[in-house]
Amino acid sequence: MFKESVWYPSSPRNAAVLVMLVGMVLLHHTSLFGLMDAGLLFGWLPIQLAYDLAYTVLAVLLLYWVYTVAPKGEERDDVSTPNEPASGSER
Amino acid sequence: MVALTSDITLILVIVVSYLALVLGVGQYASSRTGGSREEYLMASRSFGTIVLLAALFATNMSAVVMIGAPGLAYNIGPNAYGYFIGLLVFTFPLLMMTIGHRVWLVGKQFGHITPAQVLNHRFESTYLGLFAMLLFTFWTVPYLLVGIQGGGIAFEALTEGFVPYWAGGLIITLVVLAYVSAGGMRGTGWTNAFQGAVFVIALIGFAIVIPQQLGGFRAATSAALEVNPALLNRADLPPLTWKSYTSVAVLVSIETFILPHLFIRYMTGRSSRKLQRTAVVYPIALMLTWGPAVMLGFWGVGQFPNIDNPDFILPALIQANFPTWLVGLALAGILAALMSTLDGQVLTLATMLTEDILRPFVDITDRAEVLMTRLFIVAILAVAYVAALLTRESIIDTTIFAFSGYALMFFPIVTALYTRRVTKHASAVGLALGFAGLWGFQLGILPGSLTFGFLPVIPLLVVQLAAMLVVALATSPPSDERIDAYANLFEDSW
Numbered sequence: 001m002f003k004e005s006v007w008y009p010s011s012p013r014n015a016a017v018l019v020m021l022v023g024m025v026l027l028h029h030t031s032l033f034g035l036m037d038a039g040l041l042f043g044w045l046p047i048q049l050a051y052d053l054a055y056t057v058l059a060v061l062l063l064y065w066v067y068t069v070a071p072k073g074e075e076r077d078d079v080s081t082p083n084e085p086a087s088g089s090e091r
Numbered sequence: 092m093v094a095l096t097s098d099i100t101l102i103l104v105i106v107v108s109y110l111a112l113v114l115g116v117g118q119y120a121s122s123r124t125g126g127s128r129e130e131y132l133m134a135s136r137s138f139g140t141i142v143l144l145a146a147l148f149a150t151n152m153s154a155v156v157m158i159g160a161p162g163l164a165y166n167i168g169p170n171a172y173g174y175f176i177g178l179l180v181f182t183f184p185l186l187m188m189t190i191g192h193r194v195w196l197v198g199k200q201f202g203h204i205t206p207a208q209v210l211n212h213r214f215e216s217t218y219l220g221l222f223a224m225l226l227f228t229f230w231t232v233p234y235l236l237v238g239i240q241g242g243g244i245a246f247e248a249l250t251e252g253f254v255p256y257w258a259g260g261l262i263i264t265l266v267v268l269a270y271v272s273a274g275g276m277r278g279t280g281w282t283n284a285f286q287g288a289v290f291v292i293a294l295i296g297f298a299i300v301i302p303q304q305l306g307g308f309r310a311a312t313s314a315a316l317e318v319n320p321a322l323l324n325r326a327d328l329p330p331l332t333w334k335s336y337t338s339v340a341v342l343v344s345i346e347t348f349i350l351p352h353l354f355i356r357y358m359t360g361r362s363s364r365k366l367q368r369t370a371v372v373y374p375i376a377l378m379l380t381w382g383p384a385v386m387l388g389f390w391g392v393g394q395f396p397n398i399d400n401p402d403f404i405l406p407a408l409i410q411a412n413f414p415t416w417l418v419g420l421a422l423a424g425i426l427a428a429l430m431s432t433l434d435g436q437v438l439t440l441a442t443m444l445t446e447d448i449l450r451p452f453v454d455i456t457d458r459a460e461v462l463m464t465r466l467f468i469v470a471i472l473a474v475a476y477v478a479a480l481l482t483r484e485s486i487i488d489t490t491i492f493a494f495s496g497y498a499l500m501f502f503p504i505v506t507a508l509y510t511r512r513v514t515k516h517a518s519a520v521g522l523a524l525g526f527a528g529l530w531g532f533q534l535g536i537l538p539g540s541l542t543f544g545f546l547p548v549i550p551l552l553v554v555q556l557a558a559m560l561v562v563a564l565a566t567s568p569p570s571d572e573r574i575d576a577y578a579n580l581f582e583d584s585w
Contacts, residue, residue, distance in 0.1 A: 001508070001509050001510060001511055001581055002509045004582060004583075004584075005581070005584075005585060006189050007189075007509070017185075021182070021185065024181045024182075025178065025340075028173070028177050028178045028181075028340060029333065030325070031325065035325075036324055036325045037323060037326065040323075043308075043309045044307075044309045044311070046323055046389070048323070048325065049169035049170075049173075049385065052172045055173075055177065056180045056374050056377065059184070059374045060371065060372070060374050060375060063185065063374065064371050067188065067368065070192070070367055071584055
């Protein structure tokens with residue numbers, strides 16, 4: 001199950017998602033770039049916050065790319081009723 | 092007793108009108124809700140992108156964004172955004188798109204409604220799900236209190252004490268009770284869409300109007316920095332060490348995914364593509380709420396340099412800078428955020444009680460189950476209300492403790508969808524270890540030095556994974572037939 005998942009770099013697409021995740025984790029750490037006492041943008045917007053907002057926009061763009069390459073699973077999505085009722089427990 | 096002035100009367104008229112509107116939406120949803128279990132608890136898994144986004148977003152955004160985020164920004168400045176949700180804006184939607192996809196698939200394929208049902212079915216277990224459900228309930232109750240606390244704080248502050256804390260909390264408890272018990276999942280989904288729009292617009296409105304009252308954006312920022320110039324410098328703020336920054340980023344990312352009221356909602360999408368679309372736009376919704384909330388708390392430093400409880404900063408700003416009729420609308424906006432989380436949490440708890448405790452062990456009809464769920468909703472809200480009267484912890488402190496509990500349930504549940512080798516014993520040990528370890532740190536039984544400067548949740552996650560690996564190798568997995576049913580379902584899936 002794991003080797004077929006996106007978390008296993010078995011294809012360029014999976015590897016790209018993993019690299020993207022690591023990259024975003026690093027970019028989140030603004031202290032790595034010395035962005036500790038960043039000042040103001042336009043005289044009122046803290047640059048630290050402006051960076052975080054720009055990071056959010058980048059996240060949307062990357063997530064859109066992930067969406068376009070994600071498995072569609074259309075046939076399964078058409079399953080309209082559960083195959084078996086949830087028992088809630090197994091003996 | 093505070094006198095009822097014409098200003099307070101106007102505020103109350105506006106708020107009561109808003110609450111009536113919410114009840115109207117809930118009532119309309121209720122009229123479209125059938126009596127079956129699948130319809131009442133899951134809205135027949137029929138949510139499209141908009142309602143699904145609202146159900147996930149509005150349920151997730153709570154008193155934390157309306158009360159906690161400004162309070163946090165009051166203490167640590169605009170860094171509050173990066174500190175609390177900086178990484179979450181990417182990781183949570185990514186998890187929703189990938190792991191959430193598998194959750195949606197198992198819900199659709201096997202008819203599961205709750206996380207406990209997924210665990211029991213996947214591991215061929217009887218009691219593992221029950222254990223997980225009890226832990227979820229345990230951690231949800233303090234989080235549930237946050238909504239009621241926030242309602243009490245907002246009412247008390249904005250009516251200048253005419254509506255005291257206890258009455259404010261009671262009002263939102265009763266309104267939520269009315270529309271959740273009537274409309275079930277559809278009632279919460281539709282009211283979330285309405286209330287989500289209200290609180291996003293309210294926050295953006297606050298962030299435009301309030302600084303204008305303070306002399307403009309530049310003047311508001313200058314005033315805040317005059318009081319506390321260190322707010323712009325992360326190096327001077329003790330909570331913002333890289334270890335703390337990392338801890339909160341990891342904590343918030345994984346706990347948000349595993350929140351039971353979100354986990355259940357992943358399965359309400361009409362298709363998994365709806366869930367994936369929702370994930371793409373989710374960060375925008377986060378930015379539109381957290382951006383204004385953080386700036387407001389930061390600007391509040393300039394106008395109220397010595398506020399006793401930073402959780403009161405947004406109500407204080409509204410009170411000081413808005414004309415009366417806008418105070419009424421502002422209060423409605425705050426209540427929208429609080430109620431749209433409270434409703435999801437209480438419905439989820441009631442669903443878990445009926446699905447995970449009653450249904451497996453008692454022969455019960457669909458109709459009786461819906462009735463029992465409604466009774467549980469009443470009981471849970473009553474307990475939460477009383478508890479909210481007994482505690483006045485800071486909203487962020489309450490939240491971070493509850494979030495740590497959820498985060499430590501992430502791997503024991505998610506590994507069920509990703510590995511063949513994990514066993515029910517490994518999952519149970521992971522759950523127990525996470526719970527015991529967190530309380531060990533909380534009660535001082537485990538020395539704080541073992542956290543190595545991180546939040547306790549980080550070393551606990553490492554130990555939990557190691558313990559799960561050892562136990563998984565030492566115990567037997569479920570039947571090949573059951574594992575294959577899941578493995579086949581996840582072919583070509585993330």
